[in-house]
Amino acid sequence: MPDGPERPALQGRSSSTRLDSYVDRYAARTRGMTASEIRALFSVASRPEVVSLAGGMPNISGLPLDVVGRAISDLVATNGPVAMQYGSGQGDPALREQICDVMRLEGIEAHPDDVVVTVGSQQAVDLVTRIFCDPGDVVLCEAPSYVGALGVFRAYECDVVHVEMDGDGLVPGALRDAIAVVRAAGRTIKFLYTIPNFHNPAGVTLSEERRREILAICREADVLVLEDNPYGLLGFSGEPRRAMRADEPAGVIYLGSFSKTFAPGFRVGWALAPHAVREKLVLAQESATLCPPAFSQLAISAYLRAHDWQGQVKQFREMYRERRDAMVEALDDMMPAAARWNVPDGGFYVWLTLPDGLDAKAMLPRAVSARVAYVPGTAFFADGFGSQSMRLSFCYPTPERIREGVRRLVGVIEEELELRATFGSGGHPFALDRGYQAPRPDLT
Amino acid sequence: MPDGPERPALQGRSSSTRLDSYVDRYAARTRGMTASEIRALFSVASRPEVVSLAGGMPNISGLPLDVVGRAISDLVATNGPVAMQYGSGQGDPALREQICDVMRLEGIEAHPDDVVVTVGSQQAVDLVTRIFCDPGDVVLCEAPSYVGALGVFRAYECDVVHVEMDGDGLVPGALRDAIAVVRAAGRTIKFLYTIPNFHNPAGVTLSEERRREILAICREADVLVLEDNPYGLLGFSGEPRRAMRADEPAGVIYLGSFSKTFAPGFRVGWALAPHAVREKLVLAQESATLCPPAFSQLAISAYLRAHDWQGQVKQFREMYRERRDAMVEALDDMMPAAARWNVPDGGFYVWLTLPDGLDAKAMLPRAVSARVAYVPGTAFFADGFGSQSMRLSFCYPTPERIREGVRRLVGVIEEELELRATFGSGGHPFALDRGYQAPRPDLT
Numbered sequence: 023m024p025d026g027p028e029r030p031a032l033q034g035r036s037s038s039t040r041l042d043s044y045v046d047r048y049a050a051r052t053r054g055m056t057a058s059e060i061r062a063l064f065s066v067a068s069r070p071e072v073v074s075l076a077g078g079m080p081n082i083s084g085l086p087l088d089v090v091g092r093a094i095s096d097l098v099a100t101n102g103p104v105a106m107q108y109g110s111g112q113g114d115p116a117l118r119e120q121i122c123d124v125m126r127l128e129g130i131e132a133h134p135d136d137v138v139v140t141v142g143s144q145q146a147v148d149l150v151t152r153i154f155c156d157p158g159d160v161v162l163c164e165a166p167s168y169v170g171a172l173g174v175f176r177a178y179e180c181d182v183v184h185v186e187m188d189g190d191g192l193v194p195g196a197l198r199d200a201i202a203v204v205r206a207a208g209r210t211i212k213f214l215y216t217i218p219n220f221h222n223p224a225g226v227t228l229s230e231e232r233r234r235e236i237l238a239i240c241r242e243a244d245v246l247v248l249e250d251n252p253y254g255l256l257g258f259s260g261e262p263r264r265a266m267r268a269d270e271p272a273g274v275i276y277l278g279s280f281s282k283t284f285a286p287g288f289r290v291g292w293a294l295a296p297h298a299v300r301e302k303l304v305l306a307q308e309s310a311t312l313c314p315p316a317f318s319q320l321a322i323s324a325y326l327r328a329h330d331w332q333g334q335v336k337q338f339r340e341m342y343r344e345r346r347d348a349m350v351e352a353l354d355d356m357m358p359a360a361a362r363w364n365v366p367d368g369g370f371y372v373w374l375t376l377p378d379g380l381d382a383k384a385m386l387p388r389a390v391s392a393r394v395a396y397v398p399g400t401a402f403f404a405d406g407f408g409s410q411s412m413r414l415s416f417c418y419p420t421p422e423r424i425r426e427g428v429r430r431l432v433g434v435i436e437e438e439l440e441l442r443a444t445f446g447s448g449g450h451p452f453a454l455d456r457g458y459q460a461p462r463p464d465l466t
Numbered sequence: 467m468p469d470g471p472e473r474p475a476l477q478g479r480s481s482s483t484r485l486d487s488y489v490d491r492y493a494a495r496t497r498g499m500t501a502s503e504i505r506a507l508f509s510v511a512s513r514p515e516v517v518s519l520a521g522g523m524p525n526i527s528g529l530p531l532d533v534v535g536r537a538i539s540d541l542v543a544t545n546g547p548v549a550m551q552y553g554s555g556q557g558d559p560a561l562r563e564q565i566c567d568v569m570r571l572e573g574i575e576a577h578p579d580d581v582v583v584t585v586g587s588q589q590a591v592d593l594v595t596r597i598f599c600d601p602g603d604v605v606l607c608e609a610p611s612y613v614g615a616l617g618v619f620r621a622y623e624c625d626v627v628h629v630e631m632d633g634d635g636l637v638p639g640a641l642r643d644a645i646a647v648v649r650a651a652g653r654t655i656k657f658l659y660t661i662p663n664f665h666n667p668a669g670v671t672l673s674e675e676r677r678r679e680i681l682a683i684c685r686e687a688d689v690l691v692l693e694d695n696p697y698g699l700l701g702f703s704g705e706p707r708r709a710m711r712a713d714e715p716a717g718v719i720y721l722g723s724f725s726k727t728f729a730p731g732f733r734v735g736w737a738l739a740p741h742a743v744r745e746k747l748v749l750a751q752e753s754a755t756l757c758p759p760a761f762s763q764l765a766i767s768a769y770l771r772a773h774d775w776q777g778q779v780k781q782f783r784e785m786y787r788e789r790r791d792a793m794v795e796a797l798d799d800m801m802p803a804a805a806r807w808n809v810p811d812g813g814f815y816v817w818l819t820l821p822d823g824l825d826a827k828a829m830l831p832r833a834v835s836a837r838v839a840y841v842p843g844t845a846f847f848a849d850g851f852g853s854q855s856m857r858l859s860f861c862y863p864t865p866e867r868i869r870e871g872v873r874r875l876v877g878v879i880e881e882e883l884e885l886r887a888t889f890g891s892g893g894h895p896f897a898l899d900r901g902y903q904a905p906r907p908d909l910t
Contacts, residue, residue, distance in 0.1 A: 042742030043716070044598075047656065047690070052597045055749040079552055090550075091542035098535035106534075106729035108523055141585055141733075141755040148754050152621075153496045154488075170756060177596075177753045212491065246491070272487070285550035287760035289585075298486030305499040309621045310592050310754070311585040312614060315762055316731035 054176040073427030109316035111308040113139025129268035143279040143291030166402030182404035191228030220369025223413035257368035288318035348421035352428035370417035394430035498620040517871030553760035555752040557583025573712035587723040587735030610846030626848035635672030664813025667857035701812035732762035792865035796872035814861035838874035
């Protein structure tokens with residue numbers, strides 16, 4: 023059952039309000055901009071003694087620095103004045119052709135004219151929301167969903183309605199129900215935001231059959247699909263999944279990124295959009311930045327030409343699979359039976375649900391004291407749900423550190439369970455934060 | 467006399483509307499996103515036979531490619547995994563320190579904690595507007611003002627109220643009047659957007675005395691100042707002007723950029739803001755892009771360390787001064803006496819006003835046929851004013867090409883004047899576009 027559209031958007035309070043002489047002058051949307059739980063954790067997670075299972079940073083230590091360095095110094099020598107100049111608002115034409123080659127691996131046949139380069143795919147989410155969403159418009163999202171996208175929807179004063187997902191991804195019946203409920207309430211749905219492959223944070227992948235069903239539902243209901251696919255080439259078995267966009271060019275905006283297949287520091291992502299939408303996205307991009315960084319784009323273009331980048335992605339996949347295995351084995355070995363988690367077939371994340379009565383957000387300070395960090399599930403919901411769950415990342419730490427992190431986490435959970443057994447739920451110092459119940463689906 | 471706030475924002479029509487099945491679904495703000503006149507000119511201006519006095523591209527041919535190439539390949543070799551990774555949403559701390567050194571040249575004493583790195587200073591304008599402006603809020607701008615900023619204000623559904631400027635920059639009395647008129651109409655002013663040095667497009671510089679007056683007016687009226695200063699170090703005589711921010715840390719948000727002092731292809735600009743505002747800007751940046759490109763930032767940081775960058779800026783200044791001289795001499799030599807223009811003391815632009823009865827926008831197709839391009843003055847007003855004027859850029863073409871461009875432009879103007887003399891104003895094929903009169907100030 024989806025979140026009712028009458029529910030107001032979650033709006034936090036800035037801790038600096040009292041010191042801010044501008045407090046009465048900000049735009050209404052700025053009230054929705056608050057530090058995310060992930061952000062607050064960055065400073066904690068960077069301490070070397072903490073095993074961070076929190077961040078989503080790709081591990082790029084395998085990149086061939088000599089190849090990259092040579093490609094970029096050649097770029098400066100041979101094409102520096104172009105690489106360092108303003109470029110097209112839509113992005114470099116040669117890179118857009120290469121992007122089409124990348125998308126062909128997922129069954130997409132597209133023209134470079136319909137690709138817009140963005141400052142990471144985060145900016146693509148921002149620009150799509152900017153051109154489509156007025157305050158109060160509804161965006162449908164999986165439950166849970168990517169924290170960075172939820173932040174964008176909040177910043178544009180959208181109302182997020184979460185739709186149930188399970189081990190096979192978004193549940194078609196729940197989507198159909200959500201569309202009906204939202205429209206019956208007289209509200210406008212602008213799009214469905216979905217991460218079909220190796221979901222962040224849930225780790226699940228939308229089954230092939232469901233892809234067809236979801237597309238059929240959206241086609242019939244005339245709901246645009248925003249397919250966010252940063253991890254599509256990072257599957258641990260078989261060929262890349264066929265993109266939803268491959269079967270529905272007119273009804274899907276597809277978002278891709280080089281952040282996980284190459285490196286995030288260049289901030290190059292893209293949107294592939296129907297022609298008229300692409301025109302609006304280019305105008306929005308010009309307004310936002312004039313143009314995305316030419317240097318970043320030409321550097322990536324040179325890397326793709328100079329290197330066996332698909333071989334590199336294969337190495338990344340094997341490295342991440344090894345870490346996934348380390349995490350899942352450690353969970354199998356050590357985690358109390360009442361906790362549940364999934365085994366992702368790609369990407370960066372395991373979604374873990376704690377034994378009943380435990381609260382991941384309330385437990386976090388204890389976990390950090392025990393030198394392990396994670397992201398509480400509440401970060402991935404627009405309305406505070408998800409308190410019993412957490413996202414565990416296996417992308418960045420080594421397998422040994424992952425096992426150590428899980429060991430520490432298990433220690434914290436067992437201590438919590440003991441406290442509960444001894445004092446009951448009322449006796450716990452963080453009890454106030456626990457037990458939030460909403461009539462909404464989780465992965466549990 | 468300022469533009470009355472009751473005037474609706476200029477809203478264009480997309481030529482693709484008929485083909486766009488999404489036309490009814492866009493956000494209200496998207497109606498304000500239309501291709502700017504500058505954008506439409508980019509394709510024309512890029513043809514080699516056209517002398518473009520239209521674009522604002524810096525001439526970076528003087529940059530030492532060997533130094534840049536070496537600095538960047540060293541960066542990849544010694545710090546590649548950091549340069550290619552996600553970074554701080556606020557921007558690299560070492561670069562923010564260097565930015566404070568840059569600003570110190572204009573009298574600003576600031577702490578790196580109050581600097582937010584942006585994707586060019588265009589994005590800084592976008593983020594400041596995002597956090598402050600609700601639809602219908604008023605932004606005060608010079609008349610004319612920077613086309614890219616006007617596009618941002620339109621995209622956020624602000625109403626721009628232009629304030630008169632003359633050869634000494636923004637006119638204090640006109641600012642005082644504008645504030646009074648807007649407030650008497652019950653409207654909310656969010657900030658004054660101003661380009662005090664070598665104005666784009668007007669070429670003028672705010673005098674020292676007026677800086678004090680403008681700051682006093684804004685302090686008294688409690689109006690925030692957004693000081694956009696991309697050209698500040700590109701003055702042709704004397705020391706850099708003291709920034710307005712230097713004398714008013716609490717009431718000014720200062721925007722800077724490396725696009726003109728180094729190179730625009732890295733897309734690195736910044737905002738220096740009062741502490742509480744800076745916090746909001748970082749949140750807005752995280753929502754927009756997660757973080758600005760680490761690679762670009764570290765590349766610029768390395769260049770600033772590796773090179774006599776101030777000596778390089780001095781070379782840029784001398785090169786631009788030579789081109790300014792070429793343009794002004796050519797105008798003095800050839801332009802009909804009834805045309806008027808200013809002699810800028812820095813930056814990239816001359817603002818030229820045509821003889822009475824001529825329309826720069828209507829004349830543009832003839833000019834392009836005569837292989838010279840410029841930007842019609844209307845691009846720099848939110849309401850279609852400025853049709854008698856044009857912006858001429860001297861930054862990119864060589865002095866010889868500048869003289870040739872002016873020669874062609876003069877030919878077109880003389881032909882227009884002849885046509886007028888022969889047929890009168892009614893006989894001109896572009897007469898419909900001409901003669902727009904608004905009760906507003908221009909530079910004329």
